[in-house]
Amino acid sequence: MIEAENLTKRYGDKTAVDDLTFTVQPGRVTGFLGPNGAGKSTTMRLLLGLDRPNRGDARIAGVHYTDLPAPLRVVGALLEARAVHTGRSAYNHLLALAQTQGIGRKRVDEVIELVGLTGVARRRAGGFSLGMGQRLGIAAALLGDPDVLILDEPVNGLDPEGIVWIRTLMQHLAREGRTVFVSSHLMNEMAVTAEHLIVIGRGRLIADCSTEEFIERSTEKMVIVRSPEADRLTGVLTAEGAKVAPSPDGLLTVTHMEAPRVGELAAAEGVVLHELTPKRGSLEAAFMELTRESVEYGAGDAPALPGAPPGAAVPVAAPPAGPAAEGENR
Numbered sequence: 001m002i003e004a005e006n007l008t009k010r011y012g013d014k015t016a017v018d019d020l021t022f023t024v025q026p027g028r029v030t031g032f033l034g035p036n037g038a039g040k041s042t043t044m045r046l047l048l049g050l051d052r053p054n055r056g057d058a059r060i061a062g063v064h065y066t067d068l069p070a071p072l073r074v075v076g077a078l079l080e081a082r083a084v085h086t087g088r089s090a091y092n093h094l095l096a097l098a099q100t101q102g103i104g105r106k107r108v109d110e111v112i113e114l115v116g117l118t119g120v121a122r123r124r125a126g127g128f129s130l131g132m133g134q135r136l137g138i139a140a141a142l143l144g145d146p147d148v149l150i151l152d153e154p155v156n157g158l159d160p161e162g163i164v165w166i167r168t169l170m171q172h173l174a175r176e177g178r179t180v181f182v183s184s185h186l187m188n189e190m191a192v193t194a195e196h197l198i199v200i201g202r203g204r205l206i207a208d209c210s211t212e213e214f215i216e217r218s219t220e221k222m223v224i225v226r227s228p229e230a231d232r233l234t235g236v237l238t239a240e241g242a243k244v245a246p247s248p249d250g251l252l253t254v255t256h257m258e259a260p261r262v263g264e265l266a267a268a269e270g271v272v273l274h275e276l277t278p279k280r281g282s283l284e285a286a287f288m289e290l291t292r293e294s295v296e297y298g299a300g301d302a303p304a305l306p307g308a309p310p311g312a313a314v315p316v317a318a319p320p321a322g323p324a325a326e327g328e329n330r
């Protein structure tokens, strides 16, 4: 379990993390979301004792990170863009890390195999591609077989196969009863990976709920209907309070009415249906909606983030209004 209590971190007059209280439970993948500059990496650094809070408390498995006698055995972490600048081979890099905590060679071999680096384990880690570097970072995080994992953007640099691999791995680790806390900007990926979400904006908590609930709360449910009698159906549904938007391909997008009711009304009136598909909103649309107020850098006024090259800040722009969200099947 991970606990943050009134966590607050200021850099000069900038409050990066603002009175943040949340708990990350074991047994499920918890996604950590927020627009650029929301304070995700800072929060993770505070949890890992790499920075000191101005106020509040962060505990992992009930204790402060810095009080853990063998931290790698309790918590494994992958921090964003952590390149391994080393002339050592991947194997020796992991072995050196393992030896600091009394972890044996057998476990080094195990994690190398687990992350799919067996074929390149003797190669210089400093020359690894971004994706291989991510896998090596994940191997390091798993070295101590920890109960808690804190992963900052683990999907960064991975190809589609790698993305599916990390998703499966995180879900497997969670099913084993571990606490998996993962930040990402890839909403579609988080929608299928994380069961629970903690969302922050400008350092403050915006949501702490299931992924399902997060999407339901801020996007409108839609029903996609196709009928050879689209006009008649539109009349039937609007008379019962639904809103119906036709599209040029003959599909009707129905809001303010659930799919079963659409089907029942069509049957009662003898209207033939060729398609009746309930669609939920996307996590991306829900995220845009709920974080709209807390976007740090809007399009056009994006300053460079500290340490980033000019223009590197990725703006998160507010979405256009209306139920334009693409439906997303899980």
Ligand SMILES: Nc1ncnc2c1ncn2[C@@H]1O[C@H](COP(=O)(O)OP(=O)(O)OP(=O)(O)O)[C@@H](O)[C@H]1O
Pocket (backbone or CB within 6 Å): 011, 014, 015, 016, 034, 035, 036, 037, 038, 039, 040, 041, 042, 043, 305, 306
């Ligand atoms: N060492 C630092 N010195 C000064 N300001 C900092 C420092 N680290 C972070 N900040 C500021 O704190 C805020 C939160 O940054 P942080 O990197 O934690 O956000 P983030 O949610 O991880 O962003 P991103 O999604 O872009 O990685 C930002 O405004 C950032 O500029």
